[in-house]
Amino acid sequence: MTRREELDPTSSLWDLFAVYLHVLRTKHGLSCAAVGREVSAARQTVSHWESGLLRPDEDQIRGLDALYGTGGLLEWIAFHAEIVHDTRWQMRHMQDDARASVIRAYERSFVPGLFQTPDYARTLFTLEGTVEDVERAVAKRMARQERLFSADPPHLTMLLDEDVIDRVVGGPEVMSAQLERLLELSEMHHVILQIVPRSQGFHHGLVGPMKLMTVGRKLIGFTEAPLGGKLMQSPKEVHELALRLDRIAADALNRAQSRDVIRRALESLT
Template structure:
């Protein structure tokens, strides 16, 4: 199945946008190259628009509206797609996460899902109270982690607030096992775990959790939100997210110092 065949215009405005672009181009009997010449884009870029892999900028969208004589409809669809919540973002995020060769993230509230123990995940799902099948959710999360032990694991660069280390989830026994697990994972060659110290005060992660996944040649961002999140595919926005992660990393402890912080938190629970 091609990427364009995976699009679902009934559940995503961006998918609707991509599908409609393909419908309009074929209706007008134009090639991708012809459309590209009209709106200053490469033939492959136009194809990626119709597959949902890339999105035209504002000027290109206006050019497409003029070319297809849609009276501004494309611009309106893009506007609403940008501001509304997409119910498939979380599902798409997990799908992309499973294929990513590199994952960079920052977390300020909880241990990242890829690094959680079953007990910690179970306590979190139970306390959140938003998952009907807790054991099914735990099993799914543990299944995602199998990639970390594969012959070709993803490269992980994880930044977490010191508050995450100190926040006891599920009781001292559960948290002790979680911190021990973090220490073990931090020794793996493909996992770079660093802690942002509480004493840092302000840093660029306080706005909320964020992630960038490398999937093939594409960089895809994801920002967390209650009951879901937001996927970011616009290269300019992903670049801004990467810069924010770099700034957070500049304020973080190095790997050895981060392990010391985790060990001290563990010792305080024993």
Template sequence: MEILDDRWDTGGHFTTLLFYAQRGHEPNWFRQHLGVESEALVIKVYEALAVPGLLQLPEYARALIAESGAVNVDERVAERMSRQALLTREPPPLLWALLTENVLDWPVGGPQVMRKQLAYLLEVSELPNVGIRVVPRVAGAHYGMNGSFKVMTGPAGDVAYTESPGGGRLVPSPTEVQRYVMRYDRIGQKALPVDQSRDLIEHVMEAMSEHLRLAKEQS
């Protein structure tokens, strides 16, 4: 951009455009991300606060979307559920999910919905192409505390997608994507193995069940 500005004497026009393009939000990025996701062969997702969209039940998705202030809740829920068809296509992509313990015990939609969601995580984790690991709270500070993201590997190579309030950002640059791959691996170093992750999910489910039992007795 600096070379173009110098060659054409633009007064810094292209350099300014680049500055805002790198910091701005492209409204179509989420749609572009869905297109990359649908063709991905491997999807590595890290979620710090919520169950990944590809693993959400309708009730859980509805609770999240409704609280976001969306007006077209039914449409958004249906769209999110339709994305999950790729997990059972032939051949299905590999989906590796890293979740923090916060994702498990934050009762989105209430304890009953959350317990059902956790049971679904256990169910879907039995698919041969799905792996779910949990970063326990006792792990302390880790590389994932800066926010959720995913790395998708498809025919065109690796692409990352980062989430933020008001929209996300698609990251096609190989150099920058490698940083996300490194972050994912570093987070994984703090995560529990698959079997221990399942044990933790079951433990949280039992706590939810006890909460529901006590609430029923008091009502």
């Protein structure tokens, strides 16, 4: 089954958008290359639009509307696809995370999954009560972490609110092991770990967790929410998310200062 055959226009507006692009192009008897010449895109890029792998930018969407004579319909579909919740965003986020070469993230409440110890993860899964098989969920999370120690690991910048390391999850023993884990990871050459101190007061991460992933040549954003999250690929949204992460980093402690804060939190538990 091809990627285009996997699209489901009944469950996703972006899938509907991709399917409709293919319908319009074939109806007009145009090749991908011909469409690309009209809207300043490569032939393969046009093919990726119709497979849902890439999305045209705003100018290209307007160009496609003009080319196909759709009277702005493509622009309207794209607008609503951006703002309507897609139930598959979380799944796609995990797939992008697994392929990302660079990850920049901010976490406000808990240690990120890539940095969690088994006991810390087990405690969260148990208390959240959102998974049926806790041990299987823990094993999957630990398997994700193997890439941190691979020959070609992703470059990680993790910004953690000070509340993350002060919140004792699972009791002193579990939390002590978790803080030791953070200290170990912070020494790895491909990991930048910074703490946003509570003394900072207001900062741009207080709206919630966020992540920016580099997957190939694409920048993909994700903001988390209790029942899912939002995946972002439009240049405008990704740019705004990058600026927000820059501002959070500007308010964070440097790497050495951040390790000192973690050590003090660790000492308070022993």
